[in-house]
Amino acid sequence: MRCKYCNEKCATDFCGYDCMNKYESHYALVKKYAGVFFLGVLGPIALVVPMFFFLEYMFLFVVVIFIIPAITTMALPFCPQEQVDYSGLKKTIHQCRLAGFFIIIMGMSMSLLIALFM
Numbered sequence: 353m354r355c356k357y358c359n360e361k362c363a364t365d366f367c368g369y370d371c372m373n374k375y376e377s378h379y380a381l382v383k384k385y386a387g388v389f390f391l392g393v394l395g396p397i398a399l400v401v402p403m404f405f406f407l408e409y410m411f412l413f414v415v416v417i418f419i420i421p422a423i424t425t426m427a428l429p430f431c432p433q434e435q436v437d438y439s440g441l442k443k444t445i446h447q448c449r450l451a452g453f454f455i456i457i458m459g460m461s462m463s464l465l466i467a468l469f470m
């Protein structure tokens with residue numbers, strides 16, 4: 353058996369109270385902010401429609417469409433349960449934040465390309 357938080361080998365679900373507390377406080381956060389998370393991740397997709405009416409500001413829309421979900425994911429690293437079960441919550445949170453960081457870089461570079469070539 354492995355600790356559900358840090359993924360170290362241990363006899364029970366958690367290797368200690370510290371890991372158990374961190375795991376539980378994460379899921380308390382998930383419960384509290386699940387709505388904010390979905391709005392932050394999926395909400396910006398709605399901006400694709402007005403974007404076509406303001407094509408000269410497309411680079412701004414692209415920044416917002418990428419950056420809002422990325423910041424949401426970094427602030428609220430809610431990840432699929434399968435991933436948490438597989439590699440432990442601690443590692444999954446790090447991966448989630450790293451993914452958010454790369455999405456920001458990607459959004460910035462796409463926006464820059466659009467601003468330069470359109």
Ligand SMILES: [Zn+2]
Pocket residue numbers: 355356357358359360366367368371
């Ligand atoms: Zn642990």
